[in-house]
Amino acid sequence: xxxxxxxxxxxxxxxxxxxxxxxxxxxxxxxxxxxxxxxxxxxxxxxxxxxxxxxxxxxxxxxxxxxxxxxxxxxxxxxxxxxxxxxxxxxxxxxxxxxxxxxxxxxxxxxxxxxxxxxxxxxxxxxxxxxxxxxxxxxxxxxxxxxxxxxxxxxxxxxxxxxxxxxxxxxxxxxxxxxxxxx
Numbered sequence: 001x002x003x004x005x006x007x008x009x010x011x012x013x014x015x016x017x018x019x020x021x022x023x024x025x026x027x028x029x030x031x032x033x034x035x036x037x038x039x040x041x042x043x044x045x046x047x048x049x050x051x052x053x054x055x056x057x058x059x060x061x062x063x064x065x066x067x068x069x070x071x072x073x074x075x076x077x078x079x080x081x082x083x084x085x086x087x088x089x090x091x092x093x094x095x096x097x098x099x100x101x102x103x104x105x106x107x108x109x110x111x112x113x114x115x116x117x118x119x120x121x122x123x124x125x126x127x128x129x130x131x132x133x134x135x136x137x138x139x140x141x142x143x144x145x146x147x148x149x150x151x152x153x154x155x156x157x158x159x160x161x162x163x164x165x166x167x168x169x170x171x172x173x174x175x176x177x178x179x180x181x182x183x
Contacts, residue, residue, distance in 0.1 A: 035070075050073065072098045084121075
C-alpha cells in the first residue's frame with residue numbers, strides 16, 4: 001500500500017528516535033535455600049562473617065532464617081555483579097548490606113571498597129528485588145548512574161513525543177479511511 005508523504009514522514013521520524021541504553025549495570029544471583037541451611041548448620045560463624053548485625057537480626061526473626069539469609073546473600077552477589085566486579089578489587093561481602101526501609105522494602109547500603117567503586121562509576125542508586133520459594137532465593141540489582149537517570153527522563157520525553165506522533169498517524173489513517181468511505 002502506498003503511503004502519503006505525510007504518513008511516511010511521521011513513520012520515519014518515529015523510527016529514528018534514539019533508543020540508546022542508559023548507563024546501567026545489572027546483576028542477578030540465585031542461592032539454594034537448602035545449601036544455605038547446610039552452611040549455617042556446619043559453620044555457625046558464617047552468618048557473623050558474612051552478614052551485618054541488622055541482617056542477622058532480621059533473618060533470625062523469621063520462621064525459616066536460611067531462606068532470608070539465602071536471599072540476602074544472593075542480593076550481595078547481584079549487587080557486585082551490577083557493579084561489574086564480583087567480590088574482587090578488595091570488595092568484601094560485608095561491604096554490601098541489605099537494609100529495609102520504613103515500609104519494609106529491601107534496599108542496598110554500601111560501605112568500604114564497594115562504596116568507593118560505586119562512587120568511581122558514578123552509581124547513584126542500586127534498586128534491588130528479592131524473592132524466594134521453599135527451595136531457592138533470587139535477587140536482582142541494578143547499578144544506576146546519574147547519566148542513566150537523565151537518559152530515563154529523556155526517554156520519557158521521547159515516549160511522550162512518540163505517543164503524539166502515533167496519535168497524528170492514527171488521525172491520518174482515520175482521515176484516509178473516511179476518504180475511502182466517501183468515494
